[in-house]
Amino acid sequence: QITLKESGPTLVKPTQTLTLTCTFTGISLSNRAVGVGWIRQPPGKALEWLAFIYWDDEKHYSPSLQSRLTITKDASKNQVVLTMANMEPVDTATFYCAHRRSSGNFDYWGRGTLVTVSS
Amino acid sequence: EIVLTQSPATLSLSPGERATLSCRASQSVSSYLAWYQQKPGQAPRLLIYDASNRATGIPARFSGSGSGTDFTLTISSLEPEDFASYYCHQRSNWPLTFGGGTKVEIK
Numbered sequence: 040q041i042t043l044k045e046s047g048p049t050l051v052k053p054t055q056t057l058t059l060t061c062t063f064t065g066i067s068l069s070n071r072a073v074g075v076g077w078i079r080q081p082p083g084k085a086l087e088w089l090a091f092i093y094w095d096d097e098k099h100y101s102p103s104l105q106s107r108l109t110i111t112k113d114a115s116k117n118q119v120v121l122t123m124a125n126m127e128p129v130d131t132a133t134f135y136c137a138h139r140r141s142s143g144n145f146d147y148w149g150r151g152t153l154v155t156v157s158s
Numbered sequence: 159e160i161v162l163t164q165s166p167a168t169l170s171l172s173p174g175e176r177a178t179l180s181c182r183a184s185q186s187v188s189s190y191l192a193w194y195q196q197k198p199g200q201a202p203r204l205l206i207y208d209a210s211n212r213a214t215g216i217p218a219r220f221s222g223s224g225s226g227t228d229f230t231l232t233i234s235s236l237e238p239e240d241f242a243s244y245y246c247h248q249r250s251n252w253p254l255t256f257g258g259g260t261k262v263e264i265k
Contacts (some may be wrong), residue, residue: 076254086194086202086245086256099252101161135201144192144249146213148201 041065043053043075043136043149050155058124061136068094068114071139075119077110079132080151087132092119093141126156160184162246162257170265177233179260181246186226190250193222193231196259203257205244206231236262 047059076091090110137145161184189209194202204213206222244255
């Protein structure tokens, strides 16, 4: 059974850096073709893809947010970490992590974590 | 970046009716288009992948069609649990993108 769970702060102040951790079971980022991505969704709005990392450390970022995002993995801990710098109130959103194989789609998702940016 | 435009934004229908949702890509995505269903407070659920393949456990009333730039998700007869938001998603090119969504609401 594949499960993913997001963890991190629920409230951050403007200009701070957000660090979110995705902890998963049932998959291994040591295995070929496995990847984990991050997607966010502001309240009442659409999904927005942010970043993705493969088993071999290949990384991809949303061009509009690339300068603020960093994605890393720790295969031994079954974790993927996303950092997002210089948070603003418009970044308030539910952040999801999700599993995807190299020739597939996001098929397993975490439940999401709501992050509010406010002073 | 490939932009996905979904229409309509909102679809008001009654249970038992047929729902037709559209997704148009700004350039060809071949068949690398998926559809997700999302209910309030829940994560998205994969319904259709590669334009026309139902994901595991998805009822046969959901079907997808299209290729290139024009895609359709059809729900043949709406069940009460189908009233939700639906998003298309392309994996043809980086960056990955999602459409703006269609909300299917009860009329």
